[in-house]
Amino acid sequence: MFVTKMTPSQASLFGQIDDLQDLSFIERPIRRSLKTAEEIDKLTVDEDLNDIERAVYLLSSGQDVQRASVIINLPNLVRQNPAETFRRVVPKVREVLHVAGADMQLAAAGSFLTVLQDDIVLIQTHTHSILQIVLLNLDHRDTVVSNAWLETLLSAVDALPKETIRQEILSPMVSKAQLTQSVPARLASCRILGKVTGKFDSSIVKKDLLPLVRSLCQDIEYEVRSCMCRQLENIARGTGVDHNKVEVLPELVELARDESSTVRLAAFDTIVNLLEMFDIDDRTCVIFPLVKAFCEKCFKADEAALASLSFQYGKLCHGLSESFTDEQHLWFLEFYKKLCCLGLQHENGHCESQPYPLELENKYASVRRNCAYNFPAMVLFADPNHFLSELYHTFSSLCHDPEISVRKTAAEGFHEVVKLLGPNVHYVHKELITLLQDDSLEVLDALLNNLQETLELATSRGEGAGPESKQVNVQDLVPALVAAEQKAAASLRWRVHEKLLQCYSCLPRVISGDQIYFRFLPRMFNIITTNNVLPVQREAARTLCVFLRYNRKQEQRQEIISKIMQELAQGRSYWNRLRYLDLCEITIDLFSKTYFCKHFLIPALELVSDPVANVRYKLCYMLPKLRSTIRLAEKRLLQQLEFCLRKLLCCEKDKDVVATLHKIVLEVDKMDITEQYHKTHERELLDQKKEKEETLLLEMERLERQQSEAKLAGDKHGEKKRRDSKAGLSGSKGMSGSTSGATSSTTGKEIRRAKLSRSRSLSHPTTPKMTNSDKTLKVKDSGSYPGSVKSTMLPINDDNLRPHHFNAASSISPNPSTSSMPVLIRSNTSSSVDHRSNGNKDTQSRKLSVQRKSNSFGMLSGRE
Numbered sequence: 016m017f018v019t020k021m022t023p024s025q026a027s028l029f030g031q032i033d034d035l036q037d038l039s040f041i042e043r044p045i046r047r048s049l050k051t052a053e054e055i056d057k058l059t060v061d062e063d064l065n066d067i068e069r070a071v072y073l074l075s076s077g078q079d080v081q082r083a084s085v086i087i088n089l090p091n092l093v094r095q096n097p098a099e100t101f102r103r104v105v106p107k108v109r110e111v112l113h114v115a116g117a118d119m120q121l122a123a124a125g126s127f128l129t130v131l132q133d134d135i136v137l138i139q140t141h142t143h144s145i146l147q148i149v150l151l152n153l154d155h156r157d158t159v160v161s162n163a164w165l166e167t168l169l170s171a172v173d174a175l176p177k178e179t180i181r182q183e184i185l186s187p188m189v190s191k192a193q194l195t196q197s198v199p200a201r202l203a204s205c206r207i208l209g210k211v212t213g214k215f216d217s218s219i220v221k222k223d224l225l226p227l228v229r230s231l232c233q234d235i236e237y238e239v240r241s242c243m244c245r246q247l248e249n250i251a252r253g254t255g256v257d258h259n260k261v262e263v264l265p266e267l268v269e270l271a272r273d274e275s276s277t278v279r280l281a282a283f284d285t286i287v288n289l290l291e292m293f294d295i296d297d298r299t300c301v302i303f304p305l306v307k308a309f310c311e312k313c314f315k316a317d318e319a320a321l322a323s324l325s326f327q328y329g330k331l332c333h334g335l336s337e338s339f340t341d342e343q344h345l346w347f348l349e350f351y352k353k354l355c356c357l358g359l360q361h362e363n364g365h366c367e368s369q370p371y372p373l374e375l376e377n378k379y380a381s382v383r384r385n386c387a388y389n390f391p392a393m394v395l396f397a398d399p400n401h402f403l404s405e406l407y408h409t410f411s412s413l414c415h416d417p418e419i420s421v422r423k424t425a426a427e428g429f430h431e432v433v434k435l436l437g438p439n440v441h442y443v444h445k446e447l448i449t450l451l452q453d454d455s456l457e458v459l460d461a462l463l464n465n466l467q468e469t470l471e472l473a474t475s476r477g478e479g480a481g482p483e484s485k486q487v488n489v490q491d492l493v494p495a496l497v498a499a500e501q502k503a504a505a506s507l508r509w510r511v512h513e514k515l516l517q518c519y520s521c522l523p524r525v526i527s528g529d530q531i532y533f534r535f536l537p538r539m540f541n542i543i544t545t546n547n548v549l550p551v552q553r554e555a556a557r558t559l560c561v562f563l564r565y566n567r568k569q570e571q572r573q574e575i576i577s578k579i580m581q582e583l584a585q586g587r588s589y590w591n592r593l594r595y596l597d598l599c600e601i602t603i604d605l606f607s608k609t610y611f612c613k614h615f616l617i618p619a620l621e622l623v624s625d626p627v628a629n630v631r632y633k634l635c636y637m638l639p640k641l642r643s644t645i646r647l648a649e650k651r652l653l654q655q656l657e658f659c660l661r662k663l664l665c666c667e668k669d670k671d672v673v674a675t676l677h678k679i680v681l682e683v684d685k686m687d688i689t690e691q692y693h694k695t696h697e698r699e700l701l702d703q704k705k706e707k708e709e710t711l712l713l714e715m716e717r718l719e720r721q722q723s724e725a726k727l728a729g730d731k732h733g734e735k736k737r738r739d740s741k742a743g744l745s746g747s748k749g750m751s752g753s754t755s756g757a758t759s760s761t762t763g764k765e766i767r768r769a770k771l772s773r774s775r776s777l778s779h780p781t782t783p784k785m786t787n788s789d790k791t792l793k794v795k796d797s798g799s800y801p802g803s804v805k806s807t808m809l810p811i812n813d814d815n816l817r818p819h820h821f822n823a824a825s826s827i828s829p830n831p832s833t834s835s836m837p838v839l840i841r842s843n844t845s846s847s848v849d850h851r852s853n854g855n856k857d858t859q860s861r862k863l864s865v866q867r868k869s870n871s872f873g874m875l876s877g878r879e
Contacts, residue, residue, distance in 0.1 A: 066092060066095065066096075067092065067096060067099045067100065067103055067104060070085045070088075070092060070100075070104050070107075071103055071104060071107055073085050074104070074107040074108065074110075074111055075107065079116070079119070082111055082115075082119065083118065083119050083122055085104075085108075086108060086111075086119060086122050086123050086126055087122050087125075087126060089104070089105075089108065089123075089126040089127075089130065090126055090129040090130050090133065092104060093130050093133070094133070097141070101141045101144060105141075105144055105145070105148075108123065108148075109148050112148070112152065117157055117159060117160050120152065120155065120157070120160040120163070120164075121159075121160065121163050123148075123152075124149075124152075124160075124163040124164050124166070124167045125163075125167070127145055127148065127149060127167055128166075128167040128170055128171060130145060131145060131167075131170075131171035131174055131175070132170070132171060132174045142175065142179050142183065143183065146168075146179075146183045146184070149164055149167055149168050149171075150168070150183075150184075150187055152164045153165055153168070153200070153203055154197075154199075154200065158199070161199060161203075165203050165206065165207075168184070168207070169206060169207070169210045172184070172207075172210050172211055172214065177214055177215065180211055180214055184207065184211065185211065185223075188204050188207050188208070189227065191203065191204050192204035192205075192208075192227055192230065192231060194234070194235070198236055198238060198239065201231065201234065201236070201239045202238065202239060202242050204227075204231065205231055205239060205242040205243040205246055206242065206246065208224060208227065208228060208231070208243075208246060208250070209245075209246025209247075209248075209249040209250060210249070211224075212224060212249050212250050212252075212253035212254075213249060213252070213253050215253070217253060217254050217255045217258065220250065220253045220254050221254060221258060221262065224250070225250075225254070225262055228243065228246075228247070228250055228266075229266065231243040232244065232247075232266050232269075232270060237273070237274075237275035237277055237278055238277075240270065240273065240275070240278045241275070241277045241278045241280075241281045242281075244266075244267075244270045244278060244281040244282050244285055245281045245284070245285060247263055247266065247267060247285050247289075248285050248288050248289055250263065251263040251289055251292055252292070256292055259289075259292050259293065260293070260294075260297060263289075264293065264297060264301065267282055267285060267286055267289075268301065268305060270282040271283065271286065271305050271309065276317050276319055276320055279309065279317075279320065280319075280320045280323050283306070283309055283320070283323070283324065283327070284323060284327060286302060286305070286306065287327045287330055287331050287334065290302070290330075290331070290334030290335065291334065295337065295338050298334075298335055298337075298338045299338040302335070303335060303338065303339075303343065306331065306335070307346070309324070310324060310350055314350075314353065314354075319378070321354070321357070321378065321382045322378060322381045322382055322385060324354075325354050325381075325382045325383075325385035325386050325389070326385040326388070326389075328351060328354070328385070328386070328389050328393075329388075329389035329391075329392030329393060329396070330392070332347050332351075332392070332393065332396045333392060333395075333396060335347075336396060347396075348393075348396070348397055348405065351386065351389075351393055351409075352406075352409050354382055354383070354386050355383060355386040355387075355409045355412060355413060356383075356409075356412060357379045357382050357383060358371060358375075358376060358379030358380070358382075358383070359383075359412070359416070359417075380418040380420065380421065383413065383416060383418065383421045384418070384420050384421045384424050386413065387413045387416075387421050387422075387424035387425040387428065388424050388427075388428065390406075390409075390410060390413065390425065390428060390432065391428050391431035391432055391435060393406065394406060394432060394435045394436075395435060399435045399436055399437065399439070400439075402435075402436060402439065402442060403439070403442055407442055407443075410425070410432070410443065410446060411445075411446060413425045414426075414446040414449050414450060415449065419455045419457055419458060422450065422453060422455070422458045423455070423457050423458050423460075423461045424461075425450070426450045426453075426458050426459075426461040426462035427461045427462075427464065427465075429443075429446075429447065429450065429462060429465070429469055430465035430468045430469045430472070433468075433469050433472045433473055434472060440472060440473050444473070444491070444492075447469070447473065447492070447495075448491055448492065448495045450462050451495040451496065451498070451499045452495055452498055452499065456502070456503065456506055456508055456511050459499055459502070459503065459511060459515070460508075460511045460514070463511070463514045463515055463518055466515075466518040466521075467518050467520075467521040470492075470518075470521055470522075470525045471521060471524055471525060473492075474489060474492075474524075474525045474526075475524075489525070489526050489527075489530075492525075492526070493526060493530055493534055496519075496522075497534060497535070497538070499515060500512070500515055500516070500519075500538065503515050504542070504546070509548040509550065509551050510550075512548070512551050513548075513550050513551050513554045516539075516542070516551065516554040516555050516557075516558050517554055517557075517558070519535065519558045519561075520557070520558050520561045522535065522562070523561065523562065523564075523565035523566075528565075528566050528567055528568060528571070531562050531566070532562075532566065532568075532571050535562065536559065536562055536575065539555045539556075539558055539559040539562070540559070540578060540582060542555035543555050543556055543559065543582075543583065543591070543594050544582055544583075544586070544588075544591055544594075552594055552597075553594075553597050556594060556597055556598045556601060557601050559575075559579075559598070560598060560601045560602050560605050560606075561605065562575075563575050563576070564605050564606065565712075566712075567712055567715050567716050567719065568716060569713070569716060576614050579595070579598065580618055583595035583598065584618040584619070584621075584622070585618070589625070589627040589629060589630055592622060592625060592627075592630050593629065593630060593633055595618070595619070595622075596619065596622070596630070596633050596634060596637055598615075599611075599615050599619050599637065599641075600637065600640065602615050603640055603643075603644055605705075606705060606709070607702050607703075607705040607706040607709055608644045608645070608646065608702050608706075609706055610705075610706075610709055611644050612644055612645060612649065612652055616641060616644065616645070616652065617655070619634070619637070619641060620641070620655055620656065620659045622634050623659045623662050623663055624662075628669040628671070628672055631663070631667065631669070631672050632669070632671060632672045632675060635663065635672060635675045635676050635679050636675065636679065638656070638659075638660070638679050638683055639679060639682050639683055641656065642656060642683050643698075660676075660680060660683070663676050664676065664680070
């Protein structure tokens with residue numbers, strides 16, 4: 016046996032273990048019961064007592080917890096037996112409250128408020144006893160308790176009649192408002208005055224209440240003057256517009272010049288809130304000079320009032336704008352710009368915070384944050400047409416502010432600024448990119464709240480008639496959106512990532528289908544298959560389905576569906592197969608029944624043989640939904656669904672799956688019997704609408720290909736003309752020139768005809784003539800999935816079709832999952848398939864043969 020020497024760390028470790036062992040001997044025994052027998056006897060109450068007797072007994076000789084329980088239950092006792100409760104229980108509660116603690120006092124305040132506001136009880140007969148208790152406890156030495164009783168009284172004023180308020184509240188309040196009373200009592204009187212004013216006529220307010228108001232406005236304590244000043248708004252509305260000029264405005268002017276900054280700030284807030292109550296003369300001659308002096312004084316020496324001033328600034332400017340001269344208007348605008356840059360220095364177009372004490376720096380940051388909050392109002396104040404010259408640099412400064420809270424507030428109101436700019440939305444394009452790429456996720460999160468509306472307004476309303484109006488550069492927007500998603504994915508804040516993916520569902524209305532296909536779709540697949548957060552995966556699946564729903568290229572749709580089947584439906588991980596079932600639920604809501612059954616139903620039913628029980632379990636829950644997508648006429652699909660059920664019933668061994676399966680089988684059997692007719696009819700109408708939209712997608716794709724073929728033919732003919740001109744044949748030059756002119760005119764007519772037919776297809780029911788004359792043209796191999804470089808797809812300009820594609824539609828879907836989706840066509844637009852008939856096919860086949868023989872499509876289209 017070898018003995019080794021312990022290191023000092025080991026020795027200290029073993030020493031600590033020995034100390035713990037020593038402590039284990041002196042540990043107190045664990046108490047097995049929460050209450051002793053003696054304590055249980057004290058808490059035991061005779062079961063023969065009724066509710067009133069039990070409440071009286073517990074209030075008299077019970078424990079504190081029992082008394083609190085009785086007080087909390089007091090509203091129920093009043094409802095059951097009001098007479099006995101007020102005769103026997105309420106006096107006991109009053110006695111208990113004399114020695115009760117803060118918790119019991121707060122419980123009593125809440126219970127009495129419920130009793131006062133209860134319409135069931137005839138409160139007129141018992142109001143006196145309740146209000147006496149409330150008024151008595153207003154003077155409690157604990158500020159929290161006294162404030163709770165005051166809130167109870169103020170909340171009960173709305174439920175009390177006028178005479179009760181006059182006798183029970185106003186009479187005691189007059190004595191409490193005297194200078195001999197304590198400051199809390201006078202503060203309570205101020206708040207009660209402001210509350211009860213609205214219950215009386217203006218004559219009573221002027222006669223009985225205004226003298227007391229003037230007295231409190233001239234109180235020796237600045238806290239009382241400030242509190243009474245903030246109540247002048249309610250008093251002014253109670254006295255009416257006629258008396259404000261004589262009674263209220265002089266008091267406000269005097270308080271606005273008070274020596275205390277707290278009183279001046281209260282007067283400023285009250286003036287802003289009462290601007291509509293004063294006439295133009297008062298605003299011009301009295302209020303404007305007062306407000307201007309207040310602003311200048313705050314900016315120079317009173318930083319504490321700047322926060323409130325900046326918060327009310329937008330409301331102030333709009334309230335006084337009607338009485339402003341041009342010079343006054345400019346002064347307020349320039350003062351706002353100063354507030355936006357308070358505490359900053361500008362270098363190379365960016366803002367950096369100047370070295371100030373921390374407290375002052377925080378005040379300046381709150382001022383700039385309030386300015387960012389008021390910026391949409393100031394855009395309206397300055398006129399959106401003057402945004403570039405007056406407010407653009409200020410807005411850029413707020414979006415680049417070093418404080419996160421300022422940039423976050425600017426992001427929250429960004430959509431309002433975009434709305435106001437209208438056709439000049441491209442002015443703030445750089446700021447939108449900046450906020451999307453902000454280092455703080457809080458800023459991005461604030462921008463995401465209205466990002467869909469912002470992107471749609473920025474891309475659809477960015478076209479104007481003026482020479483300065485142009486559209487937002489989408490090419491810069493796409494990388495910013497991609498970078499924002501990557502930043503959100505790399506963080507731990509998965510809710511921001513989920514919200515951003517939800518915003519991506521608007522991209523078909525914003526950017527082209529090719530940009531979505533090559534930049535965003537691969538990322539959606541990557542998130543679904545690799546992300547670890549289930550809500551993020553499901554949102555990515557929903558966004559993927561939206562991209563598929565509004566993709567207008569058949570080859571790309573086939574690529575997406577095949578990749579879904581390869582990576583999800585037939586994925587090696589059971590997690591991916593579960594996500595395929597989630598995706599099926601989404602596609603049922605987005606696509607028509609025909610489309611779902613054609614592409615997604617069979618792979619879902621094949622999961623009945625999945626080796627993982629969780630997949631089969633989820634499939635069982637989805638069987639009723641899958642059954643709802645199959646029409647009765649589709650016998651083959653019904654047989655496959657029945658085969659899936661039989662296989663599960665015969666071969667399933669997992670007990671959870673079997674238990675679920677028995678419930679689901681009964682539900683599937685009852686589906687066609689128990690469902691009401693009107694619900695089925697609504698779903699059928701919605702499904703027909705979706706099917707028409709999908710048919711329209713195919714038609715739009717056909718028209719786009721015709722346009723691309725026409726452009727390609729024109730380019731080839733131009734190249735042939737150039738080659739012939741280089742050959743040096745003069746005769747051929749003349750002939751090629753004439754041929755080129757004829758061909759170009761024919762091509763131009765063909766392009767115009769394609770555009771005209773496209774616009775008609777989006778706004779009117781398509782005719783058989785137009786539908787059958789459009790020949791479907793195949794495109795060469797499109798290559799592999801977006802990762803492939805060998806794609807030979809013809810470039811198609813989706814921007815020409817986007818406004819008709821989404822804006823000419825009205826969404827009437829009752830399904831919440833599709834209510835926010837863009838709709839392709841109007842509800843009265845009929846599918847081109849509905850207009851086809853055998854006679855029309857014969858007629859148009861003859862027309863097509865004539866076209867082929869004549870070899871002059873442009874001339875034929877001109878005659879038609």
